[in-house]
Amino acid sequence: MTDAFGASTTDFTGADASVLPLSGLQYTISHDGYSATIASVGASLRLLTWHDRDLVVPFDADEVRPGYRGAVLAPWPNRVVDGTYSFEGVDYQLPLTEPSRSHALHGLVCWADWTLQARSADSVTLGITIVPSDGYPHRIAVLVTYSLDDNGLTSTVTATNLGAATAPYGTGPHPYLVAGPGSVDDWTLGFPAAAYLTVTPDRLSPVATVPVETTPEFDFRTPRVIGDTFIDHAFTAIAREADGSASVTLTSPAGTGVRMSFGAELPWLQVHTADRPAPERSRIGLAVEPMTCPPDALSTGEDLVLLSPGHSFSANWTIAATEA
Numbered sequence: 001m002t003d004a005f006g007a008s009t010t011d012f013t014g015a016d017a018s019v020l021p022l023s024g025l026q027y028t029i030s031h032d033g034y035s036a037t038i039a040s041v042g043a044s045l046r047l048l049t050w051h052d053r054d055l056v057v058p059f060d061a062d063e064v065r066p067g068y069r070g071a072v073l074a075p076w077p078n079r080v081v082d083g084t085y086s087f088e089g090v091d092y093q094l095p096l097t098e099p100s101r102s103h104a105l106h107g108l109v110c111w112a113d114w115t116l117q118a119r120s121a122d123s124v125t126l127g128i129t130i131v132p133s134d135g136y137p138h139r140i141a142v143l144v145t146y147s148l149d150d151n152g153l154t155s156t157v158t159a160t161n162l163g164a165a166t167a168p169y170g171t172g173p174h175p176y177l178v179a180g181p182g183s184v185d186d187w188t189l190g191f192p193a194a195a196y197l198t199v200t201p202d203r204l205s206p207v208a209t210v211p212v213e214t215t216p217e218f219d220f221r222t223p224r225v226i227g228d229t230f231i232d233h234a235f236t237a238i239a240r241e242a243d244g245s246a247s248v249t250l251t252s253p254a255g256t257g258v259r260m261s262f263g264a265e266l267p268w269l270q271v272h273t274a275d276r277p278a279p280e281r282s283r284i285g286l287a288v289e290p291m292t293c294p295p296d297a298l299s300t301g302e303d304l305v306l307l308s309p310g311h312s313f314s315a316n317w318t319i320a321a322t323e324a
Contacts, residue, residue, distance in 0.1 A: 021039070021061040021062040021063075022041075022061075022062050022063055022064050023039035023040075023041050023044065023046060023059070023060075023061055023062070023063060023064070023065050024039050024040030024041035024113050024114075025039070025040040025116070026038070026039055026040075026046070026061050027040075027116070027119065027124045027126075028047075029119075029120075029121065029122050029123060029124055029146065029147075029148055030121065030122065030148065031121075031122040031148035031149055031150070032150060033050055033051045034048075034049070034050055034148045034152065034153065034321075035047070035048075035049050035148075036048045036049075036146060036148060036153050037061075038124055038126065038146055039061065039065070039070075040113050040114050040115070040116075040126060041065060041111065041112070041113050041114075042065060042068075042070070042071035042072060042109070042110045042111060042112070042114070043071070043072045043109075043114040043126045043128070043144045044065055044069070044070040044071045044072070045070035045146070045153075045155070045173070045175055046058060046059055046061065046065075046070055048153055048175075048319060050320075050321035051321075053180065053256065053321065054178045055177065055178055055258045055319055055320075055321055056070060056175045056176055056177060056178060056258075056285065056319070057069060057176040057177075057178055057284055057285035066281070068105075068106055068110055068174040069174065069175075069176055070173075070174060070175050070176075071106070071110040071173075071174045072109060072110065072142075072144050072155075072157060072171070072173060072174075073106045073107045073109075073110055073171060073172045073173065073174060073289075073291075074107045074108070074109050074130070074140075074142050074157065074159060074169070074170070074171040075107055075108060075109075075130060075136065075138070075140055075142075075159070075167070075168070075169045075170060075171070076104075076106075076107050076168075076169070076170040076171075076293070076297060076298055077106060077107065077170055077171060077172035077174075077270070077289065077291040077292070077293070078105075078106065078172070078234065078270060078289075078291060078294070078295040078296075078297075079098065079101075079103040079104065079105055079204065079205070079295045079296060080094055080103060080104040080105075080296055080298050080299060081103055081203075081205045081206070081295075081296045081299060082096075082102055082103065083095065083096045083102070083103060083104035083135070084299070085168075085298035085299040086299070087168050087298070088165075088166070092134070092135050092136070092137075093134070093135055094135035094136065095135060101202075101203040101204060101205075102203070103203070103204075103205075104135075106174070107171075108130055108133075108136060109128050109130060109142060110174075112128050113128075114126035114127060114128045114144070115127055115128065117143060118145075122147060122148045122149065123145060123146065123147040123148070124145070124146050125143055125144065125145040125146075126143070126144055127141065127142065127143045127144075128141075128142050129141050129142070129162070130142065132163070137165075138161065138163050138165065138167035138307075139161075139162040139163045140159050140160065140161055140162065140163075140167060140169065140307070141159070141160045141162055142157065142158070142159050142160075142171075143157070143158045144156065144157045144158075145158075151318060151320055152259075152318050152319050152320025152321065153318065153319045153320070154316055154317070154318040155173060155316060155317055155318075155319075156314055156315070156316040157171050157173075157314065157315050157316070158312055158313070158314040159171065159307060159312065159313050159314075160307075160310075160311070160312040161307040161308060161309050161310060161311055161312075162310075163309060164309050165309065166306050166307065166308050166309065167306075167307045168297075168298055168301075168304050168305070168306065168307075169292075169304070169305040169306075169307045169313065170291065170292045170293040170297055170298075170303075170304060170305060171291075171292055171315055172266065172268075172270070172289050172290055172291035172292065172315075173289060173290065173317060174287065174289055175260075175287070175288060175289075175319065176274060176284070176285030176286060176287050176288075177248075177250050177258045177260060177285055177286050177287075177288050177319070178250075178258065178284075178285050179250040179251055179252040179256060179257045179258055179286075180251075180252030180254050180255075180256030180257065181252050181253070181254050181256070182252055182253060182254075183283050183284060184226055184273050184274065184283040184284070184285070184286050185225075185226060185227055185228060185283060186225070186226075186252065186253055187225070187226055187250050187251060187252055187253075187257075187286070188223050188224060188225050188226075188249075188250070188251045188252075189220050189223060189224070189225075189226050189248070189249070189250055189271075189286065190220050190221075190222070190223025190224075190248070190249045191220050191221075191235070191238075191246070191247070191248040191249070191269065191271070192221050192238055192239035192246055193212065193220070193221070193235035193236060193237060193238045193239075193269060194211060194212055194221070194237035194238075194239070195209050195210060195211050195212060195235065195236050195237035196209070196210065196212055196215070196218050196233045196234065196235045196236070197209050197233060197234040197235075197236070197294055197295065198210055198233075199232075199233065199295075204232065204295075205295075205296070206234075206294065206295050206296050206300075209236060209294075211237075212235075217229050218231065218233065218235075221239075223249060223251070226273065226286075229273065230273055230275055231271050231272060231273045232270075232271075232272045232273070232275075233270070233271065234268050234269065234270045234291065234294050234295055235268070235269045235270075235271060236267055236268050236269070236294065238267065238269065240264060244263055244264035245261050245262065245263055245264070246261065246262060246269075247259050247260065247261040247262075248260045248261075248269070248271075248288050249322065250286055250288075251322065251324075254324075255323065255324025256321075256322070256323060256324070257321070257322035257323070257324075258319060258320070258321060258322060259319070259320050259321075259322050260288050260290070260317060260318070260319050260320075261317065261318045261320070262290035262315075262316070262317040262318075263315065263316060263317075265292060265313075265314070265315045266290035266291060266292055266315055266317065267291075267292070267303055268290070268291040268292070268293060268294050268303065269288070269289065269290050269291065270287065270288075270289035270291060270295075271286065271287065271288060271289075272286070272287035272289075273286060273287075274286065274287055290315075290317050292305055292315055293305070
């Protein structure tokens with residue numbers, strides 16, 4: 001069904017809980033060949049297509065979202081080592097949501113059910129409020145707007161501090177990009193990062209930022225085929241255009257591709273080749289995650305946003321189709 005704006009939706013108001021899809025309410029928007037569906041659990045980008053060609057790895061509406069596929073990450077992206085950090089002289093312990101490595105992973109809202117705030121045929125805004133807790137004693141209102149136009153899908157996340165104390169904050173997305181036919185191994189990747197963050201092999205805990213020249217397989221400043229390279233690292237020292245933007249490009253041998261662009265408020269970029277034990281899920285998309293801060297930023301303070309009471313912070317990124 002469609003709503004008054006012509007946007008696709010499904011009304012589950014008053015319905016039995018068993019009828020509601022596992023990924024939540026579904027909001028479909030479209031514009032001139034583009035179509036996107038947002039699931040309310042995690043405000044997740046469930047589908048994004050260009051003339052029916054997938055630009056991200058999709059998942060079914062009535063499916064528990066596989067991992068963090070398409071989720072919005074806040075009030076921190078990536079990991080907090082051991083879930084512990086200190087802020088303004090107070091020690092905090094976050095829930096360990098990555099128990100295999102004993103880290104707090106990807107914030108507090110990625111499994112929450114976001115609520116509709118506004119919508120049109122080509123745009124939808126969802127919102128949620130982070131409530132104070134032992135590990136994060138701040139009240140933060142977060143809005144995400146997904147908007148389609150001729151340039152693709154732009155996602156804008158805005159956080160507002162509703163509390164009386166300064167809050168540490170970070171954000172980022174978690175899409176798995178799809179270039180076209182084939183898999184990650186076949187696609188050509190390019191992005192202008194001159195440094196990356198080394199990590200421990202067992203827990204992926206941050207160690208040090210080093211030039212990509214020290215590990216040539218992580219240097220994608222000149223686009224090249226990914227092949228069998230394994231990547232699960234954060235990159236920085238990103239070359240920018242005059243407007244402060246930077247882009248990641250991913251192209252299939254057939255010439256189809258996808259581009260993800262992001263602004264200067266996102267100085268870090270996590271890239272993951274999505275290796276999985278199950279062959280049917282392994283390396284089927286490339287995780288590309290622009291971030292406002294690096295892994296473990298709540299502990300290190302590096303590039304952490306300090307959100308003053310009553311103040312807001314926004315970050316945005318755009319995913320678009322490319323063709324040969």
